[in-house]
Structure formats: structure tokens, C-alpha cells
Amino acid sequence: MTPSQAELGLDVSRETFERLEIYAALLRKWNRAINLVSPASLDALWTRHIADSAQVFSLAPEGAETWADLGSGGGFPGMVIAILAAELRPSLAVTLVESDKRKATFLQAVARDTGVAADIRPARIEEVSPLGAEVLSARALAPLIVLLGYAERHLAAGGVALFPKGARHRGEVAAALASWQFDVQTVASRTEADGVILRIGGISRV
Numbered sequence: 001m002t003p004s005q006a007e008l009g010l011d012v013s014r015e016t017f018e019r020l021e022i023y024a025a026l027l028r029k030w031n032r033a034i035n036l037v038s039p040a041s042l043d044a045l046w047t048r049h050i051a052d053s054a055q056v057f058s059l060a061p062e063g064a065e066t067w068a069d070l071g072s073g074g075g076f077p078g079m080v081i082a083i084l085a086a087e088l089r090p091s092l093a094v095t096l097v098e099s100d101k102r103k104a105t106f107l108q109a110v111a112r113d114t115g116v117a118a119d120i121r122p123a124r125i126e127e128v129s130p131l132g133a134e135v136l137s138a139r140a141l142a143p144l145i146v147l148l149g150y151a152e153r154h155l156a157a158g159g160v161a162l163f164p165k166g167a168r169h170r171g172e173v174a175a176a177l178a179s180w181q182f183d184v185q186t187v188a189s190r191t192e193a194d195g196v197i198l199r200i201g202g203i204s205r206v
């Protein structure tokens with residue numbers, strides 16, 4: 001059952017909520033053929049994936065104009081960001097990078113059917129020309145030490161990276177500090193008991 005806006009922590013218009021419902025319906029349909037999210041997580045699609053992604057949106061700096069989501073898969077958090085931005089930050093340009101062609105085709109279908117502008121790149125992160133994004137996100141893609149290498153390529157100077165992480169986030173931060181310098185703020189997840197969102201800036205190699 002679709003939860004209410006209040007349960008989701010989303011303060012959005014009916015139009016945006018309807019876009020999210022279109023997205024959810026497409027994901028349920030396509031997930032029978034492509035493994036976009038684990039079938040076990042579909043029962044909790046709105047909390048585990050949609051609300052989990054929406055909270056990332058609220059951590060972006062005011063005034064950012066470009067956002068890149070890496071390894072978007074079924075669109076989390078990137079497609080939720082694009083849908084929210086259509087109403088809440090219409091000048092924000094959102095790019096989704098996903099190397100799996102079938103998943104990228106799914107993302108194109110969601111953008112088309114929701115009427116949301118998103119630049120979908122069916123390519124490898126390492127091969128996409130540097131995006132210079134002011135905000136970068138990636139969920140369930142790689143350990144932090146690897147994500148920082150992606151940020152070095154695609155994040156604009158002065159930009160902010162937002163990486164949802166699970167219970168092992170402290171170990172990932174410690175391991176990454178062997179190769180990178182960065183400022184990190186750890187924000188508790190509203191949807192995952194042990195989860196956090198790492199809000200990272202000032203990235204440079206040690």
C-alpha cells in the first residue's frame with residue numbers, strides 16, 4: 001500500500017507524489033524482468049527506496065545547479081532526486097550514470113512517463129567525461145575509498161558528495177583516510193536504523 005506523504009517525510013505537491021507513484025508502478029513492473037531492486041525489498045519500496053532517497057535531496061547545499069548520481073541502478077537516489085527537483089528545484093540539472101544498458105533503458109522510460117528531465121548516461125563512471133557536478137550521490141555502489149576516486153573525477157571544486165552508508169560506515173571512513181583527505185559530516189538516516197548519509201567535501205589525495 002502507498003503510504004501517506006507524512007509517513008514518508010515528503011512535503012510535496014500532489015503532482016510530484018503522482019510522479020513517484022508512476023515511478024513505483026514502473027519499477028514493480030520492470031523488476032519482474034530486470035533485477036532493479038531485490039524482490040524482497042519491494043514490499044517496503046516506499047520507505048527502503050523512495051523515502052530513503054528523498055532524504056538525500058534535503059542535504060544538498062542551497063543553490064546547487066548540477067547533481068550527478070553514480071551507479072543509479074533502478075534510480076536510487078538519482079531518479080527520486082530528479083522527480084523532487086522538478087517541483088522543488090526546477091533549475092537543478094540531474095545526471096544519472098548507469099552502465100547496465102537495460103537499467104538505463106528503464107530509467108529513460110521513467111523520465112519519459114513522469115515527464116521529468118534527467119540526463120541518463122548508459123556508460124561506465126570511469127569513462128564518462130568529467131561531469132563537474134556540484135552535488136554527487138551514490139548508494140550501494142562501492143566502498144568509500146573507491147567513491148572518493150569517482151568524486152575526484154566528477155565533483156566540481158567546492159562540491160558536496162552525499163553517500164548513504166550502512167552500519168560499517170566508520171570502518172569505511174577510516175580506510176578511506178589512508179588515501180584521501182576530506183571533511184565529513186555524518187547524518188543519521190531517517191529510514192535505516194544503523195544507516196547514515198556521509199556528507200563529504202574538501203576532497204583531496206593524501
Ligand SMILES: C[S@@+](CC[C@H](N)C(=O)[O-])C[C@H]1O[C@@H](n2cnc3c(N)ncnc32)[C@H](O)[C@@H]1O
Pocket residue numbers: 036037070071072073074075076077097098099100103123124125126138139140141
Ligand atoms: C548495487 S546497485 C545499486 C543501485 C542503486 N544506486 C540503489 O541503491 O538501488 C549498483 C549499480 O551500479 C552500477 N555500476 C556498477 N559499477 C558501475 C560503473 N563503473 N559505472 C556505472 N555503473 C556502475 C551497476 O550496474 C548497478 O546498477
